[in-house]
Amino acid sequence: MLKxxxxxxxxxxxxLFVAATITFFVMNLVPGxxxxxxxxxxxxxxxxxxxxxxxxxxxxxxYGRYLSGLVRGDxxxxxxxxxxxxxxxxxxxxxxxxxxxxxxxxxxxxxxxIPLGCLSALRREKxxxxxxxxxxxxxxxxxxxxxxxxxxxxxxxxLKLLPSSGLSTAASYVLPVITLSLSPCxxxxxxxxxxMLDVIGQDYIRTARAKGMDEFVTTFKHALRNSLIPVITYxxxxxxxxxxxxxxxxxxxxxxxxxxxxxxxxxxRDYTIIMGTTIFYAAILILMTLICDIVYKLVxxxxxxxx
Amino acid sequence: xxxxxxxxxxxKDLEVSFFTYxxxxxAVRGISYELKPxxxxxxxxxxxxxxxxxxxxxxxxxxxxxxVIGGQIIFDGQDMTKLPEKELLKIRGxxxxxxxxxxxxxxxxxxxxxxxxxxxxxxxxxxxxEDRQKRMVELLTLVGINQPEKRLKQYPHEFSGGMRQRVMIxxxxxxxxxxxxxxxxxxxxxxxxxxxxxxxxxxxxxxxxMGIVFITHDLGVVSEICDNICVxxxxxxxxxxxxxxxxxxxxxxxxWGLLASVPxxxxxxxxxxxxxxxxxxxxxxxxxxxxxxxxxxxxxxxxIDQAPPQCTVGEGHTxxxxxxxxxxxxxxx
Ligand SMILES: Nc1ncnc2c1ncn2[C@@H]1O[C@H](COP(=O)(O)OP(=O)(O)OP(=O)(O)O)[C@@H](O)[C@H]1O
Ligand code: SF4
Ligand SMILES: [Mg+2]
Numbered sequence: 001m002l003k004x005x006x007x008x009x010x011x012x013x014x015x016l017f018v019a020a021t022i023t024f025f026v027m028n029l030v031p032g033x034x035x036x037x038x039x040x041x042x043x044x045x046x047x048x049x050x051x052x053x054x055x056x057x058x059x060x061x062x063y064g065r066y067l068s069g070l071v072r073g074d075x076x077x078x079x080x081x082x083x084x085x086x087x088x089x090x091x092x093x094x095x096x097x098x099x100x101x102x103x104x105x106x107x108x109x110x111x112x113x114i115p116l117g118c119l120s121a122l123r124r125e126k127x128x129x130x131x132x133x134x135x136x137x138x139x140x141x142x143x144x145x146x147x148x149x150x151x152x153x154x155x156x157x158x159l160k161l162l163p164s165s166g167l168s169t170a171a172s173y174v175l176p177v178i179t180l181s182l183s184p185c186x187x188x189x190x191x192x193x194x195x196m197l198d199v200i201g202q203d204y205i206r207t208a209r210a211k212g213m214d215e216f217v218t219t220f221k222h223a224l225r226n227s228l229i230p231v232i233t234y235x236x237x238x239x240x241x242x243x244x245x246x247x248x249x250x251x252x253x254x255x256x257x258x259x260x261x262x263x264x265x266x267x268x269r270d271y272t273i274i275m276g277t278t279i280f281y282a283a284i285l286i287l288m289t290l291i292c293d294i295v296y297k298l299v300x301x302x303x304x305x306x307x
Numbered sequence: 308x309x310x311x312x313x314x315x316x317x318x319k320d321l322e323v324s325f326f327t328y329x330x331x332x333x334a335v336r337g338i339s340y341e342l343k344p345x346x347x348x349x350x351x352x353x354x355x356x357x358x359x360x361x362x363x364x365x366x367x368x369x370x371x372x373x374x375v376i377g378g379q380i381i382f383d384g385q386d387m388t389k390l391p392e393k394e395l396l397k398i399r400g401x402x403x404x405x406x407x408x409x410x411x412x413x414x415x416x417x418x419x420x421x422x423x424x425x426x427x428x429x430x431x432x433x434x435x436x437e438d439r440q441k442r443m444v445e446l447l448t449l450v451g452i453n454q455p456e457k458r459l460k461q462y463p464h465e466f467s468g469g470m471r472q473r474v475m476i477x478x479x480x481x482x483x484x485x486x487x488x489x490x491x492x493x494x495x496x497x498x499x500x501x502x503x504x505x506x507x508x509x510x511x512x513x514x515x516x517m518g519i520v521f522i523t524h525d526l527g528v529v530s531e532i533c534d535n536i537c538v539x540x541x542x543x544x545x546x547x548x549x550x551x552x553x554x555x556x557x558x559x560x561x562x563w564g565l566l567a568s569v570p571x572x573x574x575x576x577x578x579x580x581x582x583x584x585x586x587x588x589x590x591x592x593x594x595x596x597x598x599x600x601x602x603x604x605x606x607x608x609x610x611i612d613q614a615p616p617q618c619t620v621g622e623g624h625t626x627x628x629x630x631x632x633x634x635x636x637x638x639x640x
Contacts, residue, residue: 015557109487132348177543202408202412203407203412203413204412204413204414204415204416205474206368206370206413207406207407207413207415208415209399210366210368210399210400210404210405210407211399211400211426211427211428211430212396212398212399212400212401212427212430212431213396213400213405213430214396222415225417226415226417273380287349299417300416300417300465301416301462302415302416302462302464
C-alpha cells in the first residue's frame with residue numbers, strides 16, 4: 001500500500017510538471033497579452049509593466065522562474081484582475097466557494113442518480129424506465145448554459161421563487177446546484193442502469209436466488225455493489241470537475257468561485273491565474289482519481305493496488 | 308419395497324416456454340419423471356435440449372421471459388408451480404439446492420466464501436454465529452478443502468475452478484437439502500478436476516441421504532453415479548429407464564447415437580461429445596411428428612406425421628419412438 005502511494009505520488013508530480021509545461025507554452029503561443037486592453041497603454045507603460053513581472057525576459061528564463069516558484073508553492077501574482085494579489089490567495093478564497101456548491105451537487109447527483117439507475121434497471125422497459133431514460137438523455141445532451149438560463153428565466157425572473165445570483169441564502173444554492181448536477185446525475189443514472197442490467201444477468205445472481213435470497217438481498221447485496229464499480233470509476237473526474245466549479249454555472253449565476261475566475265482570466269489574458277487554476281485543477285483531478293482507485297480497491301477485492 | 312417409498316419429486320407434463328420477440332420458444336414440452344429420496348436421476352441430452360430450464364423449474368428460478376405454462380412439479384407433496392414466492396424462498400437453498408455449470412462465475416467476486424456460505428445458513432437455520440462457523444468448517448472439510456478456517460476468509464478469485472466448485476457444493480449442502488440439482492457440475496473443468504469432482508459427488512451421495520438430479524451432456528459421466536436416466540431431446544424426454552437399461556438395452560435411436568459418440572478431448576482439454584449429425588430442432592415451431600426424425604436413420608413415414616407414443620419397452624423403461632410399435636414397422640414394410 002505504502003509503495004503504491006509513493007509510486008502514485010511520483011506519477012502525480014510528473015503529470016503536474018507536464019501539465020504546467022504545456023499550459024505555460026500554449027499560453028505563450030496564443031496571441032494577445034494581459035496588458036493589451038481596450039485602453040491601449042503606451043508602449044512605455046506596457047514595457048514597464050512587462051519588466052515588472054519579468055515578462056521581458058527570454059521565454060526559457062520565464063519558464064524556469066515559474067517552475068521554481070511552483071516548487072515553493074508560489075503560483076505568482078495576478079496581473080489584471082486582482083492586481084498583484086498572489087494566485088494562491090485567490091485559490092484559497094474562491095475554491096471553498098466552488099467546493100461548497102460542488103460537493104452539494106456531487107451529493108445530489110449520487111443520491112439521485114444511483115437510485116434512479118437502479119429503478120430503471122429493475123423496471124426495465126416499464127414506464128419508469130422509459131421516463132428515466134428519456135429524462136437522463138436530455139439531461140446529458142442539453143448544455144449547461146441552456147439549463148442555467150432556462151432555470152433562471154422560469155424560477156428567478158418569471159416566478160420570482162428563487163434568487164438568480166450570488167450565494168447569500170440557502171435558496172440561492174438551488175438553481176446552481178440543479179444546473180451543476182443535472183448532467184452528472186443523468187450520466188450516473190445511465191451508467192448505473194446498464195451496469196445493473198449487466199450484473200443482474202450474471203451467474204452469481206442466479207446462485208443467490210438459488211440459495212433462497214429474496215429480491216431485496218439479491219438486489220442490494222449481490223447486485224448493487226457489483227454494479228457500482230463502473231460508477232466509481234466515473235466519479236473521480238466527475239467530482240474534480242464539479243468541485244472546481246462549473247465554469248459556466250459560476251459565471252451565469254455570478255458565484256465568486258474558482259470557475260468564474262478562470263473564465264474571467266481567460267477573457268483578460270491573466271496568465272498566472274489561468275496557469276494556476278489549470279495546475280490546481282490537474283492536482284485535484286489526480287487526487288480524486290487516486291481516492292477513487294483506493295475506494296475501488298475497498299469495493300473489489302480482486303484489484304491489487306501494488307500491481 | 309423400493310416401490311412403497313414416497314416420491315421426493317414428481318414432475319408431470321411440465322411445459323416451459325420463453326416468450327421472446329421472435330416468438331414462443333417451447334424449451335420444455337411436457338416432461339414427466341419421478342425421483343425417490345436418496346436416488347440419483349441423470350438427465351442427459353445435447354445443448355439446448357432443455358435440461359437446465361427444466362431444473363430451474365424445479366426451483367422456481369426460471370429467468371424471464373420464461374414461464375411454466377403447464378404441468379406440475381410436486382416436491383415433497385407440494386406443487387412448486389403453485390407455491391407463492393414467499394414459500395419458495397424457504398425451500399430454495401434449504402430443501403432444494405443447486406450447483407451450476409460454471410464455478411468461475413457462480414460465486415459473487417466481492418464477498419468472501421465464508422460470507423456467501425453463511426448467508427445461506429443465516430437464512431435457513433437458527434444456528435448461532437459460533438455454530439455457523441463450526442458448520443462451515445465442517446462443510447469445507449467434507450468437500451475436501453484444506454485449512455478451512457483460512458479459506459473461509461478468502462475471496463473467490465483466490466480459488467481455482469475445481470476448488471470453487473467444491474465451495475459451491477459445500478454451499479449447496481449447507482442446510483442438508485433433500486434434493487440437490489447438479490447442472491453439469493463438471494463440464495467447465497479440466498479432465499482431471501472433473502474426475503475429482505465426480506469422485507466427490509459419489510462419496511457425498513453415499514454419505515448424505517438426498518435425492519440428486521444430475522444434469523450432463525455426457526452419458527459416460529452419469530453411468531457411474533445415476534440410478535435412473537432421462538434422455539432429453541428438444542424439450543422432451545425421449546427415453547427413460549434405469550441406468551443399466553439405458554446403457555445395455557437402449558431403445559431410442561437418439562440414445563444409440565449418444566452411446567456411439569465417443570467423447571473426444573479438444574484443444575482446451577475439455578471433453579466434448581461428438582455431436583450426432585444434423586441440426587437441433589426449431590423450438591418456436593416444433594415439428595408435429597417425431598422431433599428427431601430429420602436426424603434419425605430409422606425414420607419412417609409415420610414418424611414425420613405423428614408424434615411417437617411413449618412405449619413401455621421394459622420394466623420402468625420407456626422410449627418415445629415408433630420403432631418398438633410392431634404395426635408401425637409393418638406399415639412401412
Ligand atoms: N433466457 C432465455 N430466453 C429465451 N430462450 C431461452 C432462454 N434460456 C433458455 N432458452 C431456450 O431454452 C432451450 C433450452 O435451454 P437449456 O439451457 O435448458 O438447455 P440445456 O439442455 O441446459 O443446454 P446446455 O447443455 O447448453 O446447458 C434453449 O434451446 C434455449 O433456446
Ligand atoms: S420415432 Fe421414428 S424418427 Fe423418431 S426416433 Fe423413432 S424411428 Fe426415429
Ligand atoms: Mg444447461
